[in-house]
Amino acid sequence: xxxxxxxxxxxxxxxxxxxxxxxxxxxxxxxxxxxxxxxxxxxxxxxxxxxxxxxxxxxxxxxxxxxxxxxxxxxxxxxxxxxxxxxxxxxxxxxxxxxxxxxxxxxxxxxxxxxxxxxxxxxxxxxxxxxxxxxxxxxxxxxxxxxxxxxxxxxxxxxxxxxxxxxxxxxxxxxxxxxxxxxxxxxxxxxxxxxxxxxxxxxxxxxxxxxxxxxxxxxxxxxxxxxxxxxxxxxxxxxxxxxxxxxxxxxxxxxxxxxxxxxxxxxxxxxxxxxxxxxxxxxx
Amino acid sequence: xxxxxxxxxxxxxxxxxxxxxxxxxxxxxxxxxxxxxxxxxxxxxxxxxxxxxxxxxxxxxxxxxxxxxxxxxxxxxxxxxxxxxxxxxxxxxxxxxxxxxxxxxxxxxxxxxxxxxxxxxxxxxxxxxxxxxxxxxxxxxxxxxxxxxxxxxxxxxxxxxxxxxxxxxxxxxxxxxxxxxxxxxxxxxxxxxxxxxxxxxxxxxxxxxxxxxxxxxxxxxxxxxxxxxxxxxxxxxxxxxxxxxxxxxxxxxxxxxxxxxxxxxxxxxxxxxxxxxxxxxxxxxxxxxxxxxxxxxxxxxxxxxxxxxxxxxxxxxxxxxxxxxx
Numbered sequence: 185x186x187x188x189x190x191x192x193x194x195x196x197x198x199x200x201x202x203x204x205x206x207x208x209x210x211x212x213x214x215x216x217x218x219x220x221x222x223x224x225x226x227x228x229x230x231x232x233x234x235x236x237x238x239x240x241x242x243x244x245x246x247x248x249x250x251x252x253x254x255x256x257x258x259x260x261x262x263x264x265x266x267x268x269x270x271x272x273x274x275x276x277x278x279x280x281x282x283x284x285x286x287x288x289x290x291x292x293x294x295x296x297x298x299x300x301x302x303x304x305x306x307x308x309x310x311x312x313x314x315x316x317x318x319x320x321x322x323x324x325x326x327x328x329x330x331x332x333x334x335x336x337x338x339x340x341x342x343x344x345x346x347x348x349x350x351x352x353x354x355x356x357x358x359x360x361x362x363x364x365x366x367x368x369x370x371x372x373x374x375x376x377x378x379x380x381x382x383x384x385x386x387x388x389x390x391x392x393x394x395x396x397x398x399x400x401x402x403x404x405x406x407x408x409x410x411x412x413x414x415x416x417x418x419x420x421x422x423x424x425x426x427x428x429x430x431x432x433x434x435x436x437x438x439x440x441x442x443x444x445x446x447x448x449x450x451x452x453x454x455x456x457x458x459x460x461x462x463x464x465x466x467x468x
Numbered sequence: 469x470x471x472x473x474x475x476x477x478x479x480x481x482x483x484x485x486x487x488x489x490x491x492x493x494x495x496x497x498x499x500x501x502x503x504x505x506x507x508x509x510x511x512x513x514x515x516x517x518x519x520x521x522x523x524x525x526x527x528x529x530x531x532x533x534x535x536x537x538x539x540x541x542x543x544x545x546x547x548x549x550x551x552x553x554x555x556x557x558x559x560x561x562x563x564x565x566x567x568x569x570x571x572x573x574x575x576x577x578x579x580x581x582x583x584x585x586x587x588x589x590x591x592x593x594x595x596x597x598x599x600x601x602x603x604x605x606x607x608x609x610x611x612x613x614x615x616x617x618x619x620x621x622x623x624x625x626x627x628x629x630x631x632x633x634x635x636x637x638x639x640x641x642x643x644x645x646x647x648x649x650x651x652x653x654x655x656x657x658x659x660x661x662x663x664x665x666x667x668x669x670x671x672x673x674x675x676x677x678x679x680x681x682x683x684x685x686x687x688x689x690x691x692x693x694x695x696x697x698x699x700x701x702x703x704x705x706x707x708x709x710x711x712x713x714x715x716x717x718x719x720x721x722x723x724x725x726x727x728x729x730x731x732x733x734x735x736x737x738x739x740x741x742x743x744x745x746x747x748x749x750x751x752x753x754x755x756x757x758x759x760x761x762x763x764x765x766x767x768x769x770x771x772x773x774x775x776x777x778x779x780x781x782x783x784x785x786x787x788x789x790x791x792x793x794x
Contacts, residue, residue, distance in 0.1 A: 308486035310723075311768040311775075313730030316748060320760050321494055323752035400614055404734055407616050408749065423617060427738070430624050437624060441617035448612035 199461040206457020212450035220267040229257035231264040232415050240433045250435035252425055258435060261417035262443050268418040269447060272333050272402040273395035279337025280398075281391050284344025289375055289383075291345065292352025303349070306342045314339050318401065319410065327413045332405060336398050344390055351383035385462045392455030396448040403444050419444050472783055472790045480772055487768040488542055492535050495761050538761075547762030552754060558762040561747060566766075568638070569736070569743035572659070573728045576666035577721070580674055583667070585710075585717070588678025592686065593705055603675065610672025615731060619665045619738045626661065634658050636740035662739045669731050670724055677720060682713040715786055722778030726771045 200206060219226065235255030243250045249258035291302040318335050325331045355361060356379065364378050405411030406420025407427075414421055419440040426437030522528050526537055541548065547558035591603040627635035634640060638658050643651055685691065686709055694708045695701075732745030740746070744763060751759035783790040 304482065304486065308483055308490060311483065311487055311726065311771045312490070312764065313726040313767045313771065315730030315733055316764055316767050317494065319733065319748065319752050320764055323755060323760070324495070396612070403614055404616055407614075408734070408737060410752070423620065427620055430620060431628050434624060437617070437620045441614065441620070444614050444617065445609075445612045448614075449608055452608060452611055 196461050200457055203457045203460060205453045206460070209450040209453030209455075209457060212446060213454055216266050216270060216447060216450070219263055220270050223260075223263045223267065227257065227260040227263055229260040231260050231417050232256065240429065240436075242433075243435050249439040250433065252422070252433075252436055253429060258422065258439055261422055262419065262440055265417045265419045265422065265440065265443065266447075268329070268412055268416065269399045269402065269444075272329070272336065273399045273451070275330075275333040276336035276340065276398040276402075277391050277394040279334060280340040280394060281344055281387060282341075283337070284341035285348050285380075285387060287341070288345040288348025289352055289380065292349035293356060293371070293375055293379070299349075302345070306345055309339070309342050312339075315401070315404070318405065319408075322405065322410050327410060329412055329416075332402060332411055333398075336401050340394060340398065344387060344394075347386050347390055348383055351386060352379055355379050355382055385458075389455050389459040389462070392451055392458060396451035396455070399444065399451070400448055469783065469790050473780070476776055476779055480776065483772060484769065485539075487772075488539055488765055489535070491761055491764045491768075492538060494764075495757060496531065496534075542765060547765070548758040550751075550759045551756040552751075552759070558758045561759065562744065562762055562766055565742065565744040565747045568741065569729065569732050569745060570770075572663060572666060572741070572743060573725075573732065575659070575663050576669075576728065577724070579663065579667045580671050580724075581717075581721070584671055584674035584678050585714070587675040589682055589705065589710060589713075591675070591679040592682035595683065600679075603679070607672045607676045610668065610675075613668070615665055615669045616734045616738060618668060619661070619735055622661050622665065623738070633661055635661065638741055662735050662741055665735045665739075666728065666731060670727060674717075674720065674724070678713070678717060681716050682709065685709045685713040688712075715782065718778055718782045718785060721781070722771075722775035725774035726767070729767050729770060 233256060235251070238247075238251050238255040240253055241247055241251040241255075247257050247259065249262060252258055252261070287302050287306075291299045317339050321335050322332060361374060361378050364374050369377070402411055403418065403420035403423070406418045407423050409421070409424060411420055412418035422440040423437060426433070426440065429436055519528075526534055529537075545559050547562075549555050550558050550561055587603060591600045594600050623635045626633045634657060638655060639651075640654050640658075643654050646654060691704060691709055694704045699708075729744070732743055733749050734745070735741070736743045736745035737749050744767070748760065748763045748767075750756075751763065779789075
């Protein structure tokens with residue numbers, strides 16, 4: 185195991201380091217973490233501070249991204265919005281990865297009827313326009329960020345399940361698994377000790393890309409008014425105001441959208457970079 | 469071919485059942501009761517009336533009985549009546565809206581494939597050139613741009629700033645009085661922005677996919693063989709490689725449907741287009757249970773049909789599949 189880890193570290197890092205785009209993506213992701221942790225120290229304004237005298241001001245040295253319809257500083261709200269998007273990205277992908285991994289492992293390892301049932305379930309879930317399903321559920325719940333994260337996760341695990349299943353199918357016939365079985369290892373031990381660690385890298389890649397997708401979904405929901413509720417700032421709900429004031433205040437639309445764009449781009453680049461570094465054969 | 473088709477059709481039945489079951493469970497598990505949602509706005513309704521409504525909709529029966537009753541109706545495309553004040557049958561409401569959403573999405577789909585195929589092929593055949601890198605940048609940006617934001621920017625730029633294009637609805641006010649030709653022109657003008665947004669949404673993914681399947685095909689022995697025979701590069705690419713690279717793309721056609729239909733919520737809401745997405749959004753906001761359930765089932769059903777069509781195309785294009793050897 186130690187050998188394996190040091191191999192991973194050196195070879196992975198050596199390849200990853202040379203991918204400038206992936207490094208940039210990782211840098212932006214780190215920066216976003218810092219922004220959301222240090223938000224109160226970065227901006228002098230409060231995200232909810234209403235100022236009736238400074239409504240819809242264009243960007244200026246005081247208000248870098250201008251102010252919104254209630255006189256709140258848009259830069260501050262965008263910075264605080266990073267907190268929401270990070271939370272949504274990680275929690276919902278965590279849920280999706282957990283469900284997908286468990287179902288994929290069970291499906292691939294046991295095969296037979298279990299496999300058929302789980303895979304049909306995946307097929308059925310994939311038939312629904314995901315966004316419809318999410319909207320339908322959220323509409324009947326109290327608007328709450330935890331519900332949103334749960335639902336994005338519950339509707340996003342199918343890809344991971346298929347991926348893990350495929351990995352398990354190829355791994356379970358390998359010699360080291362057969363050897364473990366011959367030594368009398370239990371199913372659980374084989375699954376968690378021998379198969380899961382070897383199936384982890386594609387899951388890591390799809391999780392990184394999944395964070396990007398979850399952030400996009402949350403922002404779309406918030407934009408439609410059924411995601412994160414005001415006054416809590418999220419990139420999506422700042423854009424709702426942007427839409428209402430599109431004729432007078434371009435800055436309300438431009439900056440939060442750019443924030444989403446840069447964040448999603450960063451996660452995608454990072455994910456692709458991890459994939460290429462883990463398996464250069466896939467580099468196309 | 470007939471046997472293959474029959475097999476595919478039969479396989480749809482359990483999927484369809486699963487779709488209805490999930491729809492039912494999702495809506496029923498959500499807290500809050502349909503009758504409550506329906507009557508919450510009118511204080512005059514007494515507890516007794518509520519009870520009667522509950523009985524009328526069968527909500528007092530156990531869940532599995534409710535499901536079977538609902539399923540029987542769904543089988544005949546009867547989704548009950550909308551909770552909205554007009555109380556019209558859900559099926560009628562959806563039927564009016566489907567053509568708009570479907571035709572918008574089909575136009576977008578045609579544009580997408582029409583653009584993505586040449587983009588992908590060119591990027592693959594000019595690998596690692598500046599052009600290919602440009603495409604990669606475009607693809608990454610395309611993945612990252614939220615469609616609703618793009619819609620906003622386009623609205624601002626072409627609608628507000630330049631004033632070239634209308635930003636909402638499908639027709640201008642008073643367009644009924646126009647001659648058929650200018651009526652059509654008016655419609656086209658209204659379609660430009662929403663269709664561009666819908667197309668852009670999946671263009672990036674599709675181009676990237678096309679590029680990678682093309683790269684894979686070019687590596688195959690039969691391509692080397694075709695080149696070795698001395699065929700022109702054009703013939704090799706367009707007659708030998710492209711045909712084979714298109715096969716997996718056909719499957720993607722089926723997969724892209726749920727995304728397209730789901731995405732229509734966003735651009736139909738933004739551009740005020742009276743399609744299924746907008747209807748769904750309104751239904752969701754008004755907690756119109758029958759309508760939401762109806763659209764969920766129909767949306768998933770359309771996806772199934774789309775997948776079936778894609779599979780049929782695939783079988784037509786690839787004899788290995790229809791003879792059951794694929």
